[in-house]
Amino acid sequence: MEAIFITKRLEILLPAIREFVETELIPLENEHTTRPFKETEKILAQKRVIVKEKGWWNLHLPIHDGGMGLTLCEFGQVSEILSLSPYYGQYTFNAQPPDIGNTEMIARFASEEIKATYLQPLLEGKIRSCFSMTEPELAGSNPTRLATTAVKEGNEYIINGHKWFTSSADGAAFAVVMAVTNANAAPHERASMFIVPTDTPGFELVRNIPVFGEAGEGWASHAEIRYTNCRIPINNIIGSEGSGFKLAQERLGPGRIHHCMRWVGIAEKAFDLMCQRAATREIKEGEMLGHQQFIQGFIAESRVEIDASRLLVLRTAHNIDLYGAAATRDQIAGIKFFVANMVLKVLDRAIQVHGAMGLSDETMLANLFQHERGARIWDGADEVHKQSLALSILKKYGMSKKIK
Secondary structure, three states, X not given: OOHHHOOHHHXXXXXXXXXXXXXXXXHHHHHOOOOOHHHHHHHXXXXXXXXXXXXXXXXXXXXXXXXXXXXXXXXXXXXXXXXXXXXXXXXXXXXXXXXXXXXXXXXXXXXXXXHHHHHHHHHOOOOOEEEEOOOOOOOOOOOOOOOOEEEEEOOEXXXXXXXXXXXXXXXXXEEEEEXXXXXXXXXXXXXXXXXEEOOOOOEEEEEEOOEOOEOEEOOEEEEEEEEEEEEEEHHHEEOOOOOHHHHHHHXXXXXXXXXXXXXXXXXXXXXXXXXXXXHHOEEEOOEEHHHOHHHHHHHHHHXXXXXXXXXXXXXXXXXXXXXXXXXXXXXXXXXXXXXXXXXXXXXXXXXXXXXXXXXXXXXXXXXXXXXXXXXXXXXXXXXXXXXXXXXXXXXXXXXXXOOO
């Protein structure tokens, strides 16, 4: 942790949560790849009860929504600790994506009717949700181009479209769907956000998409979804018509803080495993792997890159707290590609230090790399964020937009 960002309440909260993660969650990870998913859910349901009893439930939300009212910068530091148990930390505290982003967006922008029907059970941990924006036929990095439509007919919207990488749809009670409501509007005003219950006729979960050969299940999955004449009440819109892009950006700004601090926590986990291996693996009598200069290079570079990432993310979170996501968009773009690359480099070094064992399920490193390789793609690919940041910088030097 960084002392410059620690607040009075975090001085008490962080050590307590760390102790819980280390004693209650990390020991469960030894059987993560062999224990049936449904059994894991039952175990974590018991841990969630303990979290609620300790008053740690929904820490990311304002007090009036049932949270502790932590700032984004404060919660970012909690998120890093939760990620020391990469598989279970966020879920046990009801802070797993995409639910954390959906709860924040619905709490801020949805009607009281939607909050009562969908947000409240989500906050209580009785249901899960998913976020359905990306489409296979169109570039996911350009959310102004969507083929899914929502057509108003009487007191209903009729939704038709094809989505994929709808994370956590398997077992979710509802989807937050981004669909075009006015194809003739300005690009950033064409789409709107809707709540679509997954038991709506026409909602079809086609499959969980295998990622590096693993389809996953439950909240740890990414689904292909078809919406065929899905009729929903007109009141299931979040915000106003045409505000979908704006809501997506409001959701994804803080969401990138959550992702990046999760990656910092995962990198710390990998760093710890790498150092343990380097310090204890004897390569010949009296000489440990860590005595090799190139291994020392791995460790030194990883330490500095993790620390730099943490500082960048917490500075960005602090500025979002002060000025809002829109005013901090350059910093958000910067942390997204920087930290995504950092966690993959640290994981790769840790795998290399473990040799063939690093590719196996004897440690969690291979599984973590498999799951986190997507860090450089989802929530905006590296290239999109780099371009956005560079163009914003060059604009200050007088460069105008490229003439089409």
